[in-house]
Amino acid sequence: xxxxxxxxxxxxxxxxxxxxxxxxxxxxxxxxxxxxxxxxxxxxxxxxxxxxxxxxxxxxxxxxxxxxxxxxxxxxxxxxxxxxxxxxxxxxxxxxxxxxxxxxxxxxxxxxxxxxxxxxxxxxxxxxxxxxxxxxxxxxxxxxxxxxxxxxxxxxxxxxxxxxxxxxxxxxxxxxxxxxxxxxxxxxxxxxxxxxxxxxxxxxxxxxxxxxxxxxxxxxxxxxxxxxxxxxxxxxxxxxxxxxxxxxxxxxxxxxxxxxxxxxxxxxxxxxxxxxxxxxxxxxxxxxxxxxx
Ligand code: SF4
Numbered sequence: 449x450x451x452x453x454x455x456x457x458x459x460x461x462x463x464x465x466x467x468x469x470x471x472x473x474x475x476x477x478x479x480x481x482x483x484x485x486x487x488x489x490x491x492x493x494x495x496x497x498x499x500x501x502x503x504x505x506x507x508x509x510x511x512x513x514x515x516x517x518x519x520x521x522x523x524x525x526x527x528x529x530x531x532x533x534x535x536x537x538x539x540x541x542x543x544x545x546x547x548x549x550x551x552x553x554x555x556x557x558x559x560x561x562x563x564x565x566x567x568x569x570x571x572x573x574x575x576x577x578x579x580x581x582x583x584x585x586x587x588x589x590x591x592x593x594x595x596x597x598x599x600x601x602x603x604x605x606x607x608x609x610x611x612x613x614x615x616x617x618x619x620x621x622x623x624x625x626x627x628x629x630x631x632x633x634x635x636x637x638x639x640x641x642x643x644x645x646x647x648x649x650x651x652x653x654x655x656x657x658x659x660x661x662x663x664x665x666x667x668x669x670x671x672x673x674x675x676x677x678x679x680x681x682x683x684x685x686x687x688x689x690x691x692x693x694x695x696x697x698x699x700x701x702x703x704x705x706x707x708x709x710x711x712x713x714x715x716x717x718x719x720x721x722x723x724x725x726x727x728x729x730x731x732x733x734x735x736x737x738x739x740x741x
Pocket of ligand 1: 477479480697698699700702703706707708709712713714715
């Protein structure tokens, strides 16, 4: 699981690699990609995203225990300690519950995390799983030079050598017509694993803890070649926007979750000056010409 939450604004750099989250950002709204990747504008931590991070941490740590001890009560008992660890590692998360002096909202939020953890046991049986990898950072370079990277929640390898890539989602499963979008991230990871190890994963598995659903897909080489072509086209578009500074906003209902409305022309804002050099003739559209953006 990845997050773009940041507490400070590091110096702008040209994008050099692509992760599923940032690829999705660009597809959703190029200007959002710019704000996150190039301007590195800070974003407020959200309760939902932080709960997702916490649940992922618990599910990862549970596999430290011997198989027979991976029970729901044990997993739930890990929640407070993992929340403590998370807060220590990312002090900015403290602001989430800064106004909750009585601790009621925090307790409710932790209870929701426990319910998500508990639901996992209705979908998978960790006493029968021995992951080959957990929270695996992967990175591969395509022939074109494009670097793909990301973090895979879990990799299972069968005795026959077949690979299964698993990702946990704390939200609800998408409606069938949106399943393709949900699988994009998994196909991205499958492509990276294929490039790294020369093996096409046998199965991609999305585990939706919010709704109690499991979505699976068995990819073939043609799927991965298709996603590679898509990513190359996407990267070309990102490089062009980086060069020209022309990052268009693409308003959708997802704008409601965007932290950057105040600097978005679609909401009457003005983006900060574009921090990268652009050619004279390619005046950056996103650097103050709100009418054109
Ligand atoms: S508010 Fe909407 S259009 Fe504007 S940057 Fe965010 S996602 Fe893009």
